[in-house]
Amino acid sequence: MSADPSAPPGLSELHGDAAAEPQSIGRIIAALAAQAPDRPSLSCAGVSITRHQLEHQSNRLARAYAELGVGVGDFVSIALPNSIEFYLAAVATWKLGAVPQPLSYRLPIPERQAIVELAEPRLIVGVDQTVHPDRTCVPKGFSPDAGLSSEPLPDAVSPAWKAPTSGGSTGRPKLIVAGQPGTFPPVPGAAFGITSGGVQLVTGPLYHSSPFGMSSLGLFSGQHLVVLPKFDPVAALDAITTYQVTWLNLVPTMMVRMLRAIEAEPERFDLATLDVVWHMAAPCPAWVKEAWIDLLGPDKVLEMYGGSENQALTVITGTEWLAHRGSVGKAVLGEIAVFDVDGKPAPAGELGEIFMRSAEPMYRYVGAEVRRVNGWESIGDLGWMDDDGYLYLSDRRTDLIISGGANIYPAEIEAVLSAHPKVDSCAVVGLPDDDLGQRVHALVEVSSEAAEDEILGYVAERLVRYKVPRMVEFVDTPLRDDAGKLRRSALRDAAVERMRRKAMNSRHEFMSDQWLMVLRTLFEERAGDTTEVLGTGSITLAEHFTDAPTPSGEDGWYVTVRNGAVVEFRRGESPVEADFTQRGRFADAARLAETPSAESADAVALEREVRPGVDLHALAAVGEIFADVHDEMARRTTHHASRNDSQEDK
Structure with missing residues (x-):
């Protein structure tokens, strides 16, 4: 590394040696194969291919793609692991001369279809033709005809060297089409410390911009x-040891898990x-950064900040970071500013x-409009600069939690949570709260058993109370x-739904217990009225109404009586507050008992539902019990909800 920590090697020129003549990617791959044909180029899952094999296999595959209609400027969607x-x-x-457009191979078909309709690729790789019958597809494991030539192809240059997808904060897909064509100078990765002959470990999914971009620069x-x-x-860690890896690109979650593995x-x-x-x-939490600096030394640990669009980039070395803890560095590409x-x-x-802004366009969107104000663009992050011009990140603008009027930044809480020795990963979101507007909610993935009080106590020792x-x-x-x-928005929505279901289930459990208590009391008080209807054996009330519907088509509440006493009260799989339809049929029984009419459609329907031999007057008596139970339950449920609200406030 450079002796001057403010000028890491090559970072002044992010596109390699500007004086060298750029070449097409095809010619770069061919030249590398000619220089050292037997040197390994790619290794994965115990299989390796040399530079010579990469050159010749890709030539044959390119000819197969050409036969399928791929040409200069076409998008090729690659949905492979x-x-x-x-x-x-x-x-x-x-x-x-076409443009690779990486896609997650895990995308559900409708989501992939939305991107395919946006990109209109000439070819989709890794997908069966039956999935997208209106597109040209080749499946995973596709092998070109062995008769196709593996000799070099005519030189062609991609108008854009990549076009990754992004959902961004809107959730709607868009393509980020690179402004740079498919030409590079020799060793284009030198700006990032990538050297010819080194070994790069590719840790992230290739459908993401950074792993795809950095590994491609390493390949070139x-x-x-x-x-x-x-x-x-x-x-x-085993791969680093086995392959003697020299260059590595990580995200903080990977860094945490690797540290845990090293400790073990x-x-x-x-x-x-x-x-x-x-x-x-x-x-990156400060403790994670510091641990890696202690592990490798400050000159080997570097951090980069920027968007997938590369409007601007900041870089900071480990040495700089120790003097400006928490910073992501200064701009080395484009301009960066903080506005109020x-x-x-x-x-x-x-x-x-x-x-951020750049001197020249670094990208164009497909499926979205670029939003600029006087040439400046925002990617939604909040932060500040110190007196020396170093940038510090706070959080995403859309992730801000406002609780009781206080601004709370999830990243600050997550940094504390992630330092707990049992926490593998965490996320903090704001959930709706009638009193505070939002309340802070932590989602935590742990490596070993931990109690909520243990985690909350750890945070409370390190943060002010309203952030806990x-x-x-x-x-x-x-x-x-x-x-x-x-x-975060998906995690927040899922958490809200889980909390809603939990509250509903809690209420239904309470109601089930309370209904059973009240039913037992009333049935015991009026045993003489109900024995005639329900009998002395074990019978489930639902049997009296063989076809009775329930509200909104959901399952209802059922009572089992044995020897005139209630022994069980339960509901069906779908939660409902009460089976009002069944209660209504009791009322019908009472009405028809007073004014029977064999011609009445209600009477005919009710007779089909009632077990043969059951007296309608006696059945009406059971209905009166349910009416009393309903009134009592309304009172108890209101009291239960009020008590829960007061406990939540505490």
Whole structure:
């Protein structure tokens, strides 16, 4: 690394050696194969291919794609998992002058269809033709005709070297089409510490911009790419040791899990070959950053901040970070500024919204409009700058929690939670609250058993009271996606729904217990009135109404009576507050008992529902009991809800 911490190697030129003549990606791959044909190019899941094999296999695959209609400027959607096959598809696309458009292979069909309709790709790779019958598709594992030539193709240049997708804060898909064509100077990754002959471990999913972009630069620079099919901390550390990895790109969640694995088996892993470790994509808790600096040394740990659109980028070295703890650095590409709510530059230390701009267009959207104000763009982050011009992140503007009038930033609470030794991952969201507007709610994934009081106590020792979550919800599913990003709005919506269902179930459990108590009391008081109807054996009340509907088609409430006493009260699978339809039929029984009419449609219907031999007067007596129970339950339910509200306030 550079002796000057403010100028990491190559960061002044983010596109490699500007003086060198750029070449097409196809020619770069061919030149690397000619220089060292037997050097490994790609390894994944125990399989490797050389530079020579990459060159010749991608040539044959490109010809197969060309026969399917792919040409210069066409989008090729690649919906493949991390694999050698993914890179072969991308290189074949570049060699035809087309544009690779990575897609998550896990997308549900409707979601993928929305992106396909937006991109209108000439070819979809990794999808069966029957799934998108109106598009040209080749499945995972597609192999070109062996008779196709593997010789070099005519040179072609992609007008845009990549076009990843993004849902962003709107949730609507869009393509981010790179402004740079498919040409690069020699060793284009030098700006990021990527060196020819080095070894890069690819940890993230290739359908995300950073893993795809950084690994592609490594490929063009002559690195050996070691690709994890899926991130696993132990597998990553073993790969570093086995392949003598020199260059690594992580997100904070990966960093935390790798630290835990190292703590568990400190003698197992050898990280001595690592020269450069980048982290990006999400705020990094200070304790995690410091642990990695202690592990590798400050000159090897670097952080980058920016959007997928690359309007601007900041970089900070570990040495700089120790002097400006918490900062993400200074701009090394484009311009970055912080503006207040009035759109004016915010003074040093004052929180505002982060804006970026570039001297030349770095991208274009498909499916969205670029929003600029005097050339400035916002990606929705909040932060501030210090007196030295170093940028600090606070949180996403849309993630801000306002509770009781106080602004609460989830990232601050998450940083504290993630430092707990049992916490693997966490997310903090704001849930609706009648009193406070929003209340702080923590979702926590733990590595070993932990109690809510333990987690809350840990946070309370480190943060002011109003920032301490009102509740910790333990989860057993990953909170972050494969790229380490939180989809906070989806987590918030799911948490709201779970809380709603929990409250409903709690109320139904209470009502079931209370109904049983009241029913038992009233049936015992009026045993003489009900024995004639319900008999002395065990009978479920629902049997008296074989076809009786229930409200909104849901299951109703049922009572079982044995020897004239209520022994069970339950409801069906679908929660309902009461079976008012059944109660109404009791009322019908009472009315028809007083004014019977054999011709009445109601009478005919009721007779079909009532068990043969049951006296309508006696049945009406049961209905009176249910009426009394309903009135009593209305009183008890109101009292229960009021008591719960007061306990929640405490």
